[in-house]
Amino acid sequence: MNSQERKVVALTCLAHGLTHVYMLIFPAVLPLMLQEFSGGIFRLSLVGNLAYFTYGLGALPAGIIADRVGSRRLIAVGLLGVALASLAIGLSPTLTALSLAMFLFGTFASFYHPSGLAWVSKGVRTQGRALGYHGMAGNVGLAFSPFIAGAIAASYGWRGAYLLFALPGIALGLVVLFSGRAHAPAEAEAHSNPSEAKLIGAMAIPPTLILVYAIATLGGFIYRGSLTFLPTYLTEKVTINVLGIEGTTLGGLITTIALLIGMMGQYAGGRLAERFRPEIVWALLMALLTPLLFLLGRLANAPLIAVTMGFILTYFCSQPVGNVLVARFTPSRSRGLGYGISFLFTFGVGSFATGFSGYIAERYGLNRIFYTLGGIALLALTIALILTWVSARAEGEHEGDGVA
Structure with missing residues (x-):
């Protein structure tokens, strides 16, 4: 540079x-x-x-x-x-x-x-x-x-x-x-x-990309719903004193440490997506994310802190995998549009998690937010498994056409 x-x-x-x-x-x-x-x-x-x-x-x-x-x-x-x-x-x-x-x-x-x-x-x-x-x-x-x-x-x-x-x-x-x-x-x-120019044209969205967007939307819902209320939840559930820090400051500190650990998750997710089929990696991460969210709703103090770290690590590990799949199923000339749509779904539609989770918290308690998000992660896992099957089938048909 x-x-x-x-x-x-x-x-x-x-x-x-x-x-x-x-x-x-x-x-x-x-x-x-x-x-x-x-x-x-x-x-x-x-x-x-x-x-x-x-x-x-x-x-x-x-x-x-x-x-x-x-x-x-x-x-x-x-x-x-x-x-x-x-x-x-x-x-x-x-x-x-x-x-x-x-x-x-x-x-x-x-x-x-x-x-x-x-x-x-x-x-x-x-x-x-x-x-x-x-x-x-x-x-x-x-x-x-x-x-x-x-x-x-x-x-x-x-x-x-x-x-x-x-x-x-x-x-x-x-x-x-x-x-x-x-x-x-x-x-x-x-x-x-001119060789680096990106021409944005009409993009026919294949079924695989629709499934990717669906999982990304659910992931955005989990992201916003969890991170919005996680500091408040930790402030309520972690009653121990850590190095003289407690209350709101402690809740923020735990979230900060977890998000720093999440940086390692992003690196790991990118490497996994390079070495293995990203659809399978995404499904496995959703399978891990689901029980972690349910555990967040049940635990307190040190066990809750440990599961929080695992949840953040797993979630951020899934982000680069999803980005790889958007690139894989999007034509190069429409790559920017593809990511723009993904961002709209992830953070636009996902933003409704704030009000939705607030309603759950007020009516049933903060811990029920994570039970609900665990159910959403289970839905994301189901779609990820469908994506794995649809993608493998499409590749098989493509290889069959090539042989013919």
Whole structure:
């Protein structure tokens, strides 16, 4: 990489990590928000769902806008917008104002992924290495957000967490906005290479890809439903004192450690998908994920911490396997569209898990969330087994045609 490309990677990595930090503030501070707003956990979870739904829904239009106005500009607007929305959340006097601020928060956050990935792919020649760094940065943001946000909230309240986190968004947004001249040559160089152009056309969706999208949607539901309430659940169920840390801060710390372990899961999942049939690997991971979710609903203290680590490791191991399958069943000219649809289903449709899980928690208790998600994982396992059979049959027919 030359100096311009390194700057593109550095800025997108920072923006990617910060975007994931923003999206996990809510679950980390939810216990403190419940003390201020009436209406219970279900009502507040619906408010949080506004941010998560627009975060997924906005990805497709954001990709279209990025192609027209430029990725860098849209990233800058997104960072500045989500920072201002974070300020609005911290200053919200009523639940109605909080809901509007959450809606804007998710909308601006949705700008990042399609524009960030486009900037990396167009502005850096060594795309594989750059996208690897980019993914790791996102996981770092996921891992440290619950602990940092929980620690800030424990000292300054949940409003303080949102107000303080607005500062890095404003700073990074301005840096990206005024970095145009430094990165224009690299981006132009990538644009000028016709051999790397990606033509997006109509895509006939094969049955195998439909099954992949179905599993990805259920996986997104599990992801959002579990991570939104996991810090709160750990705060309630882990009553032991760990190194003098307890309560909300401890719940955030456990989640942070688990998400760091999840980074190893992503690496392992990618290697497994290379060595074995990814459909079989995905089915095996769903088979492991199902009992882990049921165990999460039954355990407490040290056993719960151990199972939490196993659950996060297994879930993140499944993510690269699903991404490999999207690439496998999508034509190269429609690869971006294929991943865009996958992101919409995973985080857009999956966002409904926040309100759904909040309803389950309020009516039946927090532990029932994980029983419910275990049932959803069982459904994902069933579809994964069908995918394995359909894919093997399709390959057999293709080989038969080749022999004939």
